[in-house]
Amino acid sequence: MAKEKGYRELPPGGLILEAGNAAEYITGGWRTYRPQVDKGLCTNCLQCWLLCPDCCIHVDDGTMTGYDYDHCKGCGICARICPVKAITMILETDPRGGADERGQFNSKKKA
Amino acid sequence: MGRVVALTGNEAAAEAMRQIDPDVVAAYPITPQTELMHKFADFVADGLVKTEVILVESEHSAMSACVGACAAGARVMTATSANGLALMWEIVYIAASLRLPIVMTVVNRALSGPINIHCDHSDTMGCRDSGWIQLYGENPQEAYDNLIQALKIAEHPDILLPVMPTYDGFIISHTLERLEVLGDDEVKRFVGEFKPAHPLLDLSRPVTYGPLDLQDYYFEHKKAQAEAMKRAKGVVRAVGEEYGRLTGRSYGFFDAYRTEDAEQIILCLGSSAGTAKEVVDELREKGRRVGVLKLRMFRPFPAEELAGAIGHASAIAVLDRAEGFNGVSGPVGLEVRSALYGRSAALVGNYIYGLGGRDLRPELIVQVFDDLAGGRAPLLEAAHLGVRE
Numbered sequence: 001m002a003k004e005k006g007y008r009e010l011p012p013g014g015l016i017l018e019a020g021n022a023a024e025y026i027t028g029g030w031r032t033y034r035p036q037v038d039k040g041l042c043t044n045c046l047q048c049w050l051l052c053p054d055c056c057i058h059v060d061d062g063t064m065t066g067y068d069y070d071h072c073k074g075c076g077i078c079a080r081i082c083p084v085k086a087i088t089m090i091l092e093t094d095p096r097g098g099a100d101e102r103g104q105f106n107s108k109k110k111a
Numbered sequence: 112m113g114r115v116v117a118l119t120g121n122e123a124a125a126e127a128m129r130q131i132d133p134d135v136v137a138a139y140p141i142t143p144q145t146e147l148m149h150k151f152a153d154f155v156a157d158g159l160v161k162t163e164v165i166l167v168e169s170e171h172s173a174m175s176a177c178v179g180a181c182a183a184g185a186r187v188m189t190a191t192s193a194n195g196l197a198l199m200w201e202i203v204y205i206a207a208s209l210r211l212p213i214v215m216t217v218v219n220r221a222l223s224g225p226i227n228i229h230c231d232h233s234d235t236m237g238c239r240d241s242g243w244i245q246l247y248g249e250n251p252q253e254a255y256d257n258l259i260q261a262l263k264i265a266e267h268p269d270i271l272l273p274v275m276p277t278y279d280g281f282i283i284s285h286t287l288e289r290l291e292v293l294g295d296d297e298v299k300r301f302v303g304e305f306k307p308a309h310p311l312l313d314l315s316r317p318v319t320y321g322p323l324d325l326q327d328y329y330f331e332h333k334k335a336q337a338e339a340m341k342r343a344k345g346v347v348r349a350v351g352e353e354y355g356r357l358t359g360r361s362y363g364f365f366d367a368y369r370t371e372d373a374e375q376i377i378l379c380l381g382s383s384a385g386t387a388k389e390v391v392d393e394l395r396e397k398g399r400r401v402g403v404l405k406l407r408m409f410r411p412f413p414a415e416e417l418a419g420a421i422g423h424a425s426a427i428a429v430l431d432r433a434e435g436f437n438g439v440s441g442p443v444g445l446e447v448r449s450a451l452y453g454r455s456a457a458l459v460g461n462y463i464y465g466l467g468g469r470d471l472r473p474e475l476i477v478q479v480f481d482d483l484a485g486g487r488a489p490l491l492e493a494a495h496l497g498v499r500e
Contacts, residue, residue, distance in 0.1 A: 007331035012271050012339070013210035014332045015309055016319035 023071070027054070031074030033089040035067060036099040040108030041086035048078035048087065058102065066102025113291040113358065120248075120283035123255040123290055124190070124216050124276075125150035129160055130298035131262060133214075134185035134305075137165040137176035143195040143228070145218045145284055151190075170195040174202035174215075181211040182320045184310025186262075189213065192280060193220035196234045200241075206273045207242025208336065209320055212265035212305075213273040215243075216258060219381065219432075220280035221467045229468020230280040232380065236433040236442045238275075242336060244343050245410040247380040248278040249366075252290040256360060257407075259293075260350050262302050267346045270339055271308065275410075279382040281468060293358065301357060340411045347408055364413035366405040367420050369395060373402030375483035376421050378447060379430040380406050383464075383471050387430075390476040401480050406443070414450035422455030426483040431493065432465045440493050460488025464496040471497070 011017050037048075044064050049057040056072040058065045079087040099105045118126060124147050128136070136155075138148045155164050165180075167173045170191055181187040191199060196217055206213050217235050221227040235245060244264060246257045257276035265274040278284060293301070309318045324332060348363060355361025368388050370376055377387050384405035394401045404421055421427055429448075431441025440448070444461030451457055462479060465471050475497050482488050 004327060005331070007334040007338070010328070010331055010335055011309070012335065013208060013320070014322065014324050014328070015209075016322055017309065017316070019317045 026070050027073050028070045031069075031072060031092060033074045033076060034069070034092050034103070035072065035074065035076065035078050035087050035089055036103040036105065037064065037066065038086045038088070038107050039104050040106040041084050043084055043086075045083060047081045047083065051077050051081050053077065066100075066104050069103070113293050115289060115291055117287050117289055118251055118255075118292075119146075119285050119287050120251040120254040120278045121145055121147040121218070121285065122150055123251040123292070124258050124278075125154065126292055127255050127258040127298070128188060129154045130293070130295050131186075131188070131259065131302055132160045132299075133162055133188040135163050135165065135177070135180040135187045136189055137167055137173045137180065137187070138189050139168075139170045139173045139191070139195060140166045143192045143220065145190065145192050145280070147190045147216060147218065147284070170198040171202060174199040174206060177213050177215075178202055178206050178209065178211060181206070181213050181307075182209065182310075183312045184307040186266075186305040187211075187213045188215065188262075190216040190218070192218040193222055193228070193234045196238065197222055200238070203238055203241045203243065205321070208332070210271040210336070210339070211273060212262075212271050214258065214261045214265055215273065215275050216254075217275050217277045218280045218284045219277050227467040228280070230282050230382075230432070231466045231468065232432040233434070233466075235275060235277050239410060239442060242272065242340065243410060244272055244274040244340070244347070244408070246274065246276045246347075246408055247406065248276060248283065249382055249384050249405060250283060250290075251278075251286070251288045252360070253407075254278040254283060255290060255292060256354065256358070256362065259298055259301060260347075260354050260362060263350045264343065264346050266305055267350075268308065270343050270346050272336075272339055272343060277381070282382045291358070291360075297357065301354070343411050344408075344413060362407065364406070364408045364416055365420065366407060368403045368405070370402030370404055370421060370424070372400055374400040374425045375480050376402045376404055376424040376427045377430060377476065377479060378404045378406060378421065378427060378443070380409065380432065380443065383430060383432070386471055386473060387476050390473050390480070393473075394477070394480060399480065399484070409443070412446050412450070414446070415454070417447065417450050418454035422451055422457055424457045426458045426460065426486075426488050427451075428460045428462060428479045428483055428488060430471075430479070430496070431461060431463050434463050434466060435493070438492070444493060458488055458490055460490055461493040462489065462496040463493050469497060
Protein backbone atom coordinates (compact mmCIF):
# COMPACT_ATOMS: atom_id res chain seq x y z
CA MET A 1 0.00 0.00 0.00
CA ALA A 2 1.28 3.43 -0.92
CA LYS A 3 2.18 5.66 2.02
CA GLU A 4 -0.78 7.85 2.93
CA LYS A 5 -0.22 11.51 2.08
CA GLY A 6 -0.67 14.56 4.28
CA TYR A 7 -3.21 17.25 3.45
CA ARG A 8 -0.61 19.58 1.91
CA GLU A 9 0.41 16.95 -0.66
CA LEU A 10 -3.06 16.39 -2.13
CA PRO A 11 -4.60 17.94 -5.23
CA PRO A 12 -7.43 20.35 -4.32
CA GLY A 13 -10.94 19.01 -3.96
CA GLY A 14 -10.03 15.33 -3.76
CA LEU A 15 -9.33 15.25 -7.48
CA ILE A 16 -7.46 12.26 -8.86
CA LEU A 17 -4.99 13.48 -11.43
CA GLU A 18 -3.65 10.23 -12.82
CA ALA A 19 -5.45 7.39 -14.55
CA GLY A 20 -5.21 3.71 -13.60
CA ASN A 21 -4.25 4.15 -9.98
CA ALA A 22 -6.87 1.74 -8.64
CA ALA A 23 -4.08 -0.86 -8.54
CA GLU A 24 -2.55 1.05 -5.63
CA TYR A 25 -5.54 0.21 -3.52
CA ILE A 26 -4.98 -3.25 -2.06
CA THR A 27 -8.38 -4.89 -1.71
CA GLY A 28 -7.20 -8.44 -1.08
CA GLY A 29 -7.66 -7.91 2.63
CA TRP A 30 -11.44 -7.82 2.17
CA ARG A 31 -11.39 -11.54 1.26
CA THR A 32 -13.01 -14.18 3.45
CA TYR A 33 -12.68 -17.07 0.99
CA ARG A 34 -9.62 -17.60 -1.16
CA PRO A 35 -9.88 -19.22 -4.60
CA GLN A 36 -7.33 -21.86 -5.49
CA VAL A 37 -7.01 -23.71 -8.75
CA ASP A 38 -6.22 -27.36 -9.35
CA LYS A 39 -4.10 -27.26 -12.50
CA GLY A 40 -4.51 -30.98 -12.84
CA LEU A 41 -8.16 -30.37 -13.70
CA CYS A 42 -7.94 -26.90 -15.31
CA THR A 43 -8.48 -26.88 -19.09
CA ASN A 44 -7.43 -23.23 -19.56
CA CYS A 45 -10.82 -22.35 -21.00
CA LEU A 46 -10.29 -18.89 -19.40
CA GLN A 47 -13.93 -18.35 -18.45
CA CYS A 48 -12.63 -17.32 -15.00
CA TRP A 49 -10.42 -14.69 -16.67
CA LEU A 50 -13.38 -13.47 -18.70
CA LEU A 51 -15.72 -13.09 -15.73
CA CYS A 52 -13.44 -11.96 -12.88
CA PRO A 53 -14.74 -8.47 -12.00
CA ASP A 54 -11.34 -7.37 -10.67
CA CYS A 55 -9.03 -8.69 -13.41
CA CYS A 56 -7.34 -10.93 -10.85
CA ILE A 57 -6.78 -14.03 -13.01
CA HIS A 58 -3.20 -14.22 -14.26
CA VAL A 59 -2.88 -15.59 -17.76
CA ASP A 60 0.42 -16.33 -19.48
CA ASP A 61 0.35 -17.23 -23.16
CA GLY A 62 -3.14 -18.75 -23.03
CA THR A 63 -2.53 -20.58 -19.76
CA MET A 64 -4.30 -19.68 -16.53
CA THR A 65 -1.41 -19.39 -14.08
CA GLY A 66 -3.00 -18.22 -10.84
CA TYR A 67 -4.35 -15.22 -8.94
CA ASP A 68 -3.57 -11.61 -8.07
CA TYR A 69 -4.28 -11.99 -4.38
CA ASP A 70 -3.51 -8.30 -3.71
CA HIS A 71 -6.78 -7.41 -5.41
CA CYS A 72 -8.93 -10.58 -5.42
CA LYS A 73 -11.88 -9.92 -3.07
CA GLY A 74 -12.88 -13.60 -2.94
CA CYS A 75 -16.20 -13.18 -4.69
CA GLY A 76 -16.15 -16.76 -5.96
CA ILE A 77 -17.39 -16.08 -9.47
CA CYS A 78 -14.39 -17.97 -10.92
CA ALA A 79 -15.22 -21.07 -8.85
CA ARG A 80 -18.89 -20.86 -9.81
CA ILE A 81 -18.22 -20.55 -13.56
CA CYS A 82 -15.42 -23.15 -13.80
CA PRO A 83 -16.90 -25.95 -15.96
CA VAL A 84 -14.56 -28.66 -14.59
CA LYS A 85 -14.75 -27.61 -10.91
CA ALA A 86 -11.02 -26.95 -10.83
CA ILE A 87 -11.42 -23.92 -8.56
CA THR A 88 -12.32 -24.23 -4.89
CA MET A 89 -12.97 -21.50 -2.35
CA ILE A 90 -11.36 -22.13 1.03
CA LEU A 91 -11.54 -20.03 4.14
CA GLU A 92 -8.53 -17.72 4.46
CA THR A 93 -8.00 -19.22 7.91
CA ASP A 94 -8.21 -22.84 6.65
CA PRO A 95 -4.83 -24.52 7.18
CA ARG A 96 -5.60 -26.96 4.34
CA GLY A 97 -4.87 -25.83 0.85
CA GLY A 98 -1.61 -27.02 -0.43
CA ALA A 99 -1.58 -24.35 -3.11
CA ASP A 100 1.48 -22.25 -3.86
CA GLU A 101 1.57 -18.47 -3.54
CA ARG A 102 -0.22 -18.15 -6.89
CA GLY A 103 -3.08 -20.37 -5.69
CA GLN A 104 -1.99 -23.30 -7.83
CA PHE A 105 -1.78 -26.98 -6.93
CA ASN A 106 -1.94 -30.12 -9.06
CA SER A 107 -3.94 -33.11 -7.85
CA LYS A 108 -2.72 -35.27 -10.76
CA LYS A 109 0.97 -34.63 -10.40
CA LYS A 110 2.87 -37.39 -8.69
CA ALA A 111 4.56 -36.34 -5.51
CA MET B 112 -12.96 55.22 -17.04
CA GLY B 113 -16.02 54.81 -14.92
CA ARG B 114 -19.46 56.09 -15.79
CA VAL B 115 -22.03 57.33 -13.30
CA VAL B 116 -25.35 55.56 -13.75
CA ALA B 117 -28.58 54.96 -11.88
CA LEU B 118 -29.29 51.27 -11.37
CA THR B 119 -31.09 49.01 -8.94
CA GLY B 120 -29.03 46.43 -7.08
CA ASN B 121 -30.23 43.75 -9.47
CA GLU B 122 -29.44 45.84 -12.51
CA ALA B 123 -25.99 46.65 -11.11
CA ALA B 124 -25.22 42.96 -10.60
CA ALA B 125 -26.54 42.09 -14.07
CA GLU B 126 -24.37 44.84 -15.54
CA ALA B 127 -21.31 43.35 -13.83
CA MET B 128 -22.20 39.93 -15.22
CA ARG B 129 -22.59 41.41 -18.72
CA GLN B 130 -19.15 42.97 -18.48
CA ILE B 131 -17.59 39.74 -17.17
CA ASP B 132 -19.34 37.70 -19.90
CA PRO B 133 -19.01 34.30 -18.19
CA ASP B 134 -18.92 31.10 -20.26
CA VAL B 135 -21.91 29.46 -18.58
CA VAL B 136 -24.78 30.66 -16.42
CA ALA B 137 -27.20 28.04 -15.15
CA ALA B 138 -30.29 29.30 -13.38
CA TYR B 139 -33.84 28.51 -12.48
CA PRO B 140 -35.96 31.03 -14.39
CA ILE B 141 -38.94 31.43 -12.02
CA THR B 142 -39.33 32.85 -8.51
CA PRO B 143 -37.52 32.76 -6.05
CA GLN B 144 -35.12 33.85 -8.79
CA THR B 145 -34.92 37.63 -8.87
CA GLU B 146 -34.94 40.23 -11.61
CA LEU B 147 -31.14 39.99 -11.73
CA MET B 148 -31.28 36.90 -13.92
CA HIS B 149 -34.12 38.40 -15.95
CA LYS B 150 -31.91 41.39 -16.79
CA PHE B 151 -28.97 39.15 -17.64
CA ALA B 152 -31.18 37.00 -19.88
CA ASP B 153 -32.02 40.20 -21.77
CA PHE B 154 -28.32 40.74 -22.44
CA VAL B 155 -28.03 37.18 -23.71
CA ALA B 156 -31.09 37.55 -25.95
CA ASP B 157 -29.74 40.82 -27.31
CA GLY B 158 -26.44 39.18 -28.19
CA LEU B 159 -24.40 41.39 -25.83
CA VAL B 160 -22.68 38.39 -24.21
CA LYS B 161 -21.51 35.02 -25.47
CA THR B 162 -22.66 33.22 -22.33
CA GLU B 163 -24.41 29.90 -22.68
CA VAL B 164 -27.46 30.09 -20.43
CA ILE B 165 -28.82 26.80 -19.14
CA LEU B 166 -32.36 27.15 -17.85
CA VAL B 167 -33.07 24.25 -15.55
CA GLU B 168 -36.07 22.77 -13.79
CA SER B 169 -34.97 23.53 -10.22
CA GLU B 170 -32.35 25.31 -8.18
CA HIS B 171 -30.84 21.93 -7.27
CA SER B 172 -30.29 21.39 -10.99
CA ALA B 173 -29.01 24.94 -11.44
CA MET B 174 -26.14 24.39 -9.03
CA SER B 175 -25.56 20.88 -10.42
CA ALA B 176 -25.18 22.33 -13.92
CA CYS B 177 -22.81 24.97 -12.54
CA VAL B 178 -20.68 22.26 -10.90
CA GLY B 179 -20.50 20.25 -14.12
CA ALA B 180 -19.70 23.25 -16.28
CA CYS B 181 -17.05 24.57 -13.89
CA ALA B 182 -15.39 21.15 -13.60
CA ALA B 183 -15.37 21.01 -17.39
CA GLY B 184 -13.32 24.21 -17.35
CA ALA B 185 -15.84 27.02 -17.85
CA ARG B 186 -16.11 30.32 -15.99
CA VAL B 187 -19.49 29.88 -14.31
CA MET B 188 -21.89 32.20 -12.53
CA THR B 189 -25.42 31.96 -11.23
CA ALA B 190 -27.76 33.74 -8.86
CA THR B 191 -30.49 32.78 -6.47
CA SER B 192 -32.42 33.85 -3.42
CA ALA B 193 -34.12 32.48 -0.30
CA ASN B 194 -35.84 29.13 -0.87
CA GLY B 195 -33.96 28.69 -4.13
CA LEU B 196 -30.69 28.61 -2.19
CA ALA B 197 -32.27 26.19 0.26
CA LEU B 198 -33.17 23.83 -2.58
CA MET B 199 -29.57 23.98 -3.87
CA TRP B 200 -28.27 22.90 -0.50
CA GLU B 201 -26.64 19.57 -1.30
CA ILE B 202 -24.81 20.86 -4.34
CA VAL B 203 -23.74 24.11 -2.67
CA TYR B 204 -21.52 21.97 -0.42
CA ILE B 205 -20.26 19.90 -3.35
CA ALA B 206 -19.23 23.02 -5.30
CA ALA B 207 -17.06 24.11 -2.38
CA SER B 208 -15.69 20.63 -1.68
CA LEU B 209 -14.62 20.14 -5.30
CA ARG B 210 -12.95 23.56 -5.07
CA LEU B 211 -14.89 25.00 -8.00
CA PRO B 212 -14.64 28.80 -8.30
CA ILE B 213 -18.31 29.45 -9.06
CA VAL B 214 -19.70 32.90 -8.29
CA MET B 215 -23.30 33.01 -7.14
CA THR B 216 -25.01 36.24 -6.24
CA VAL B 217 -27.57 35.72 -3.51
CA VAL B 218 -30.27 38.33 -3.06
CA ASN B 219 -30.93 38.01 0.66
CA ARG B 220 -34.53 37.12 1.36
CA ALA B 221 -36.39 35.33 4.13
CA LEU B 222 -36.87 31.58 4.08
CA SER B 223 -40.43 30.25 4.29
CA GLY B 224 -42.58 29.75 6.13
CA PRO B 225 -45.01 31.30 6.39
CA ILE B 226 -44.27 32.56 2.92
CA ASN B 227 -42.32 35.81 2.86
CA ILE B 228 -40.33 37.23 -0.03
CA HIS B 229 -38.70 40.19 1.71
CA CYS B 230 -35.28 40.81 3.12
CA ASP B 231 -33.52 38.97 5.85
CA HIS B 232 -30.32 36.94 6.01
CA SER B 233 -31.77 33.55 6.92
CA ASP B 234 -30.91 32.16 3.47
CA THR B 235 -27.17 32.87 3.41
CA MET B 236 -26.70 32.51 7.17
CA GLY B 237 -28.13 29.01 6.79
CA CYS B 238 -25.29 28.04 4.47
CA ARG B 239 -22.56 29.94 6.29
CA ASP B 240 -20.71 26.68 6.96
CA SER B 241 -20.96 25.31 3.42
CA GLY B 242 -17.44 26.40 2.47
CA TRP B 243 -18.35 29.41 0.32
CA ILE B 244 -16.72 32.79 0.78
CA GLN B 245 -19.45 35.30 1.67
CA LEU B 246 -19.32 39.03 0.91
CA TYR B 247 -22.26 41.19 2.06
CA GLY B 248 -22.95 44.39 0.12
CA GLU B 249 -24.56 47.52 1.48
CA ASN B 250 -25.90 49.17 -1.67
CA PRO B 251 -26.04 48.78 -5.48
CA GLN B 252 -22.47 50.09 -5.77
CA GLU B 253 -21.22 47.31 -3.53
CA ALA B 254 -23.42 44.75 -5.30
CA TYR B 255 -21.56 45.69 -8.48
CA ASP B 256 -18.10 45.97 -6.92
CA ASN B 257 -18.35 42.77 -4.87
CA LEU B 258 -19.47 40.71 -7.83
CA ILE B 259 -16.45 41.71 -9.92
CA GLN B 260 -14.06 41.11 -7.05
CA ALA B 261 -15.75 37.81 -6.19
CA LEU B 262 -14.67 36.28 -9.48
CA LYS B 263 -11.05 37.26 -9.00
CA ILE B 264 -11.05 35.91 -5.44
CA ALA B 265 -12.71 32.63 -6.41
CA GLU B 266 -10.38 31.90 -9.32
CA HIS B 267 -7.15 32.73 -7.49
CA PRO B 268 -5.00 29.59 -7.85
CA ASP B 269 -4.28 29.47 -4.10
CA ILE B 270 -7.97 29.61 -3.24
CA LEU B 271 -10.29 27.90 -5.77
CA LEU B 272 -13.38 28.34 -3.65
CA PRO B 273 -16.85 29.48 -4.68
CA VAL B 274 -17.89 32.97 -3.66
CA MET B 275 -21.31 34.26 -2.69
CA PRO B 276 -21.68 38.03 -2.98
CA THR B 277 -24.97 39.09 -1.43
CA TYR B 278 -27.17 42.13 -1.02
CA ASP B 279 -30.46 42.80 0.68
CA GLY B 280 -33.61 41.76 -1.14
CA PHE B 281 -35.88 44.64 -2.21
CA ILE B 282 -34.09 47.17 0.02
CA ILE B 283 -31.12 47.00 -2.38
CA SER B 284 -32.19 44.66 -5.16
CA HIS B 285 -35.08 46.88 -6.22
CA THR B 286 -33.83 50.30 -5.15
CA LEU B 287 -32.51 52.68 -7.79
CA GLU B 288 -29.30 54.40 -6.72
CA ARG B 289 -26.42 56.31 -8.18
CA LEU B 290 -23.30 54.28 -8.75
CA GLU B 291 -20.15 54.20 -10.81
CA VAL B 292 -19.52 51.39 -13.24
CA LEU B 293 -16.26 50.58 -14.98
CA GLY B 294 -15.70 50.36 -18.70
CA ASP B 295 -16.19 46.89 -20.20
CA ASP B 296 -12.50 46.61 -21.09
CA GLU B 297 -11.47 47.62 -17.55
CA VAL B 298 -13.61 44.85 -16.06
CA LYS B 299 -12.28 42.30 -18.54
CA ARG B 300 -8.70 43.30 -17.74
CA PHE B 301 -9.35 43.18 -13.99
CA VAL B 302 -10.87 39.70 -13.94
CA GLY B 303 -8.52 38.37 -16.64
CA GLU B 304 -8.92 35.11 -18.45
CA PHE B 305 -10.00 32.02 -16.52
CA LYS B 306 -7.37 29.31 -16.65
CA PRO B 307 -8.90 26.22 -15.06
CA ALA B 308 -6.35 24.07 -13.24
CA HIS B 309 -7.85 20.66 -13.98
CA PRO B 310 -10.55 20.88 -16.66
CA LEU B 311 -12.46 17.67 -17.35
CA LEU B 312 -12.47 18.47 -21.05
CA ASP B 313 -8.68 18.32 -21.29
CA LEU B 314 -8.52 14.76 -22.59
CA SER B 315 -4.73 14.72 -22.57
CA ARG B 316 -4.76 15.06 -18.77
CA PRO B 317 -7.52 12.80 -17.46
CA VAL B 318 -8.88 13.75 -14.02
CA THR B 319 -11.47 12.28 -11.71
CA TYR B 320 -13.85 14.66 -9.89
CA GLY B 321 -15.80 13.54 -6.85
CA PRO B 322 -14.52 10.01 -6.19
CA LEU B 323 -15.45 8.03 -3.10
CA ASP B 324 -13.36 9.43 -0.25
CA LEU B 325 -13.39 7.35 2.90
CA GLN B 326 -11.81 7.32 6.35
CA ASP B 327 -8.28 7.40 4.95
CA TYR B 328 -8.45 10.71 3.00
CA TYR B 329 -11.73 12.63 3.54
CA PHE B 330 -10.35 14.29 6.69
CA GLU B 331 -7.21 15.49 4.84
CA HIS B 332 -9.34 16.94 2.04
CA LYS B 333 -11.49 18.85 4.56
CA LYS B 334 -8.36 20.16 6.27
CA ALA B 335 -7.00 21.37 2.91
CA GLN B 336 -10.35 23.04 2.20
CA ALA B 337 -10.30 24.75 5.61
CA GLU B 338 -6.76 25.99 4.95
CA ALA B 339 -7.82 27.43 1.57
CA MET B 340 -10.59 29.32 3.36
CA LYS B 341 -8.01 30.75 5.79
CA ARG B 342 -5.76 31.78 2.90
CA ALA B 343 -8.74 33.52 1.27
CA LYS B 344 -8.38 36.35 3.79
CA GLY B 345 -5.16 37.51 2.19
CA VAL B 346 -6.60 37.26 -1.31
CA VAL B 347 -9.79 39.13 -0.40
CA ARG B 348 -7.64 41.91 0.99
CA ALA B 349 -5.27 42.00 -1.99
CA VAL B 350 -8.11 41.98 -4.53
CA GLY B 351 -9.93 44.70 -2.58
CA GLU B 352 -6.82 46.88 -2.66
CA GLU B 353 -6.23 46.26 -6.36
CA TYR B 354 -9.85 47.17 -7.04
CA GLY B 355 -9.29 50.33 -5.04
CA ARG B 356 -6.36 51.34 -7.22
CA LEU B 357 -8.59 50.90 -10.28
CA THR B 358 -11.73 52.61 -8.97
CA GLY B 359 -10.84 54.64 -5.89
CA ARG B 360 -13.08 52.31 -3.88
CA SER B 361 -10.93 49.97 -1.77
CA TYR B 362 -12.43 47.01 0.03
CA GLY B 363 -11.36 45.08 3.10
CA PHE B 364 -13.00 42.72 5.54
CA PHE B 365 -15.22 45.40 7.02
CA ASP B 366 -15.98 49.08 6.95
CA ALA B 367 -15.44 50.80 10.29
CA TYR B 368 -17.31 54.10 10.58
CA ARG B 369 -16.36 56.51 13.36
CA THR B 370 -15.27 53.62 15.57
CA GLU B 371 -11.76 54.77 16.54
CA ASP B 372 -12.77 56.53 19.76
CA ALA B 373 -16.25 55.00 20.05
CA GLU B 374 -17.43 53.67 23.40
CA GLN B 375 -20.46 51.98 21.92
CA ILE B 376 -20.36 50.23 18.55
CA ILE B 377 -23.06 48.60 16.48
CA LEU B 378 -21.97 45.79 14.17
CA CYS B 379 -24.24 44.84 11.29
CA LEU B 380 -24.25 43.54 7.70
CA GLY B 381 -25.73 44.88 4.49
CA SER B 382 -28.05 47.81 3.97
CA SER B 383 -28.69 48.38 7.69
CA ALA B 384 -25.21 49.86 7.94
CA GLY B 385 -26.37 52.87 5.90
CA THR B 386 -29.14 53.62 8.37
CA ALA B 387 -26.82 53.03 11.32
CA LYS B 388 -24.24 55.50 9.94
CA GLU B 389 -26.93 58.19 9.71
CA VAL B 390 -27.84 57.58 13.33
CA VAL B 391 -24.18 57.63 14.35
CA ASP B 392 -23.76 61.05 12.71
CA GLU B 393 -26.79 62.41 14.58
CA LEU B 394 -25.65 61.05 17.93
CA ARG B 395 -22.09 62.26 17.37
CA GLU B 396 -23.46 65.78 16.98
CA LYS B 397 -24.93 65.39 20.44
CA GLY B 398 -21.53 64.36 21.77
CA ARG B 399 -22.14 60.61 21.99
CA ARG B 400 -19.10 58.48 21.22
CA VAL B 401 -20.72 55.91 18.96
CA GLY B 402 -19.71 54.11 15.79
CA VAL B 403 -20.78 51.38 13.42
CA LEU B 404 -18.86 48.52 11.89
CA LYS B 405 -20.26 47.02 8.72
CA LEU B 406 -18.99 43.48 8.27
CA ARG B 407 -18.42 42.83 4.58
CA MET B 408 -16.72 39.43 4.73
CA PHE B 409 -18.50 36.89 6.93
CA ARG B 410 -16.71 33.87 5.43
CA PRO B 411 -13.89 33.50 6.18
CA PHE B 412 -14.59 35.20 9.50
CA PRO B 413 -11.99 37.92 10.24
CA ALA B 414 -11.95 37.29 14.00
CA GLU B 415 -8.56 38.78 14.82
CA GLU B 416 -8.95 41.90 12.66
CA LEU B 417 -12.46 42.46 13.99
CA ALA B 418 -11.26 42.29 17.57
CA GLY B 419 -8.59 44.84 16.68
CA ALA B 420 -11.14 47.20 15.20
CA ILE B 421 -13.86 47.13 17.86
CA GLY B 422 -12.28 45.49 20.91
CA HIS B 423 -11.57 48.87 22.53
CA ALA B 424 -15.29 49.68 22.90
CA SER B 425 -16.95 49.27 26.25
CA ALA B 426 -20.10 47.79 24.73
CA ILE B 427 -20.93 46.34 21.32
CA ALA B 428 -24.29 45.42 19.84
CA VAL B 429 -24.36 42.82 17.08
CA LEU B 430 -27.44 43.10 14.88
CA ASP B 431 -28.48 39.81 13.33
CA ARG B 432 -30.99 39.73 10.47
CA ALA B 433 -31.52 35.99 11.03
CA GLU B 434 -32.92 34.05 13.96
CA GLY B 435 -30.65 31.32 15.29
CA PHE B 436 -33.40 29.24 16.91
CA ASN B 437 -30.96 28.23 19.59
CA GLY B 438 -32.44 30.25 22.43
CA VAL B 439 -29.22 32.21 22.80
CA SER B 440 -28.05 34.26 19.85
CA GLY B 441 -28.16 35.02 16.16
CA PRO B 442 -25.32 33.65 14.01
CA VAL B 443 -23.25 36.83 13.76
CA GLY B 444 -23.65 37.51 17.49
CA LEU B 445 -22.17 34.13 18.36
CA GLU B 446 -19.16 34.60 16.13
CA VAL B 447 -18.39 38.15 17.20
CA ARG B 448 -18.56 37.18 20.86
CA SER B 449 -16.31 34.23 20.14
CA ALA B 450 -13.85 36.46 18.23
CA LEU B 451 -13.59 38.87 21.17
CA TYR B 452 -13.18 36.15 23.80
CA GLY B 453 -9.66 36.42 25.16
CA ARG B 454 -8.96 39.48 23.00
CA SER B 455 -11.23 42.13 24.49
CA ALA B 456 -13.23 42.88 27.59
CA ALA B 457 -16.03 44.59 25.64
CA LEU B 458 -19.54 43.52 26.53
CA VAL B 459 -21.33 42.07 23.51
CA GLY B 460 -25.09 42.31 23.22
CA ASN B 461 -27.08 40.70 20.45
CA TYR B 462 -30.28 41.77 18.71
CA ILE B 463 -32.37 39.93 16.14
CA TYR B 464 -34.03 42.46 13.83
CA GLY B 465 -35.70 42.99 10.50
CA LEU B 466 -36.97 39.46 9.86
CA GLY B 467 -39.09 39.10 6.74
CA GLY B 468 -38.26 42.62 5.59
CA ARG B 469 -39.35 44.47 8.77
CA ASP B 470 -37.79 47.94 8.60
CA LEU B 471 -34.91 48.86 10.85
CA ARG B 472 -36.00 52.38 11.70
CA PRO B 473 -33.47 54.96 12.99
CA GLU B 474 -35.22 55.17 16.37
CA LEU B 475 -34.57 51.44 16.88
CA ILE B 476 -30.86 52.04 16.33
CA VAL B 477 -30.98 54.93 18.84
CA GLN B 478 -32.63 52.53 21.27
CA VAL B 479 -29.77 50.05 20.80
CA PHE B 480 -27.15 52.72 21.47
CA ASP B 481 -29.14 53.79 24.54
CA ASP B 482 -29.20 50.18 25.75
CA LEU B 483 -25.42 49.94 25.29
CA ALA B 484 -24.77 53.23 27.09
CA GLY B 485 -27.19 52.42 29.90
CA GLY B 486 -25.85 48.95 30.64
CA ARG B 487 -29.00 47.29 29.31
CA ALA B 488 -27.46 45.41 26.38
CA PRO B 489 -28.88 41.87 26.02
CA LEU B 490 -25.70 39.97 26.86
CA LEU B 491 -26.87 36.47 27.65
CA GLU B 492 -29.80 36.08 25.32
CA ALA B 493 -30.56 37.94 22.10
CA ALA B 494 -33.33 40.53 22.21
CA HIS B 495 -35.77 40.88 19.30
CA LEU B 496 -35.65 44.47 18.13
CA GLY B 497 -38.92 46.00 17.00
CA VAL B 498 -41.09 42.93 17.54
CA ARG B 499 -44.56 43.37 19.07
CA GLU B 500 -45.05 41.75 22.46
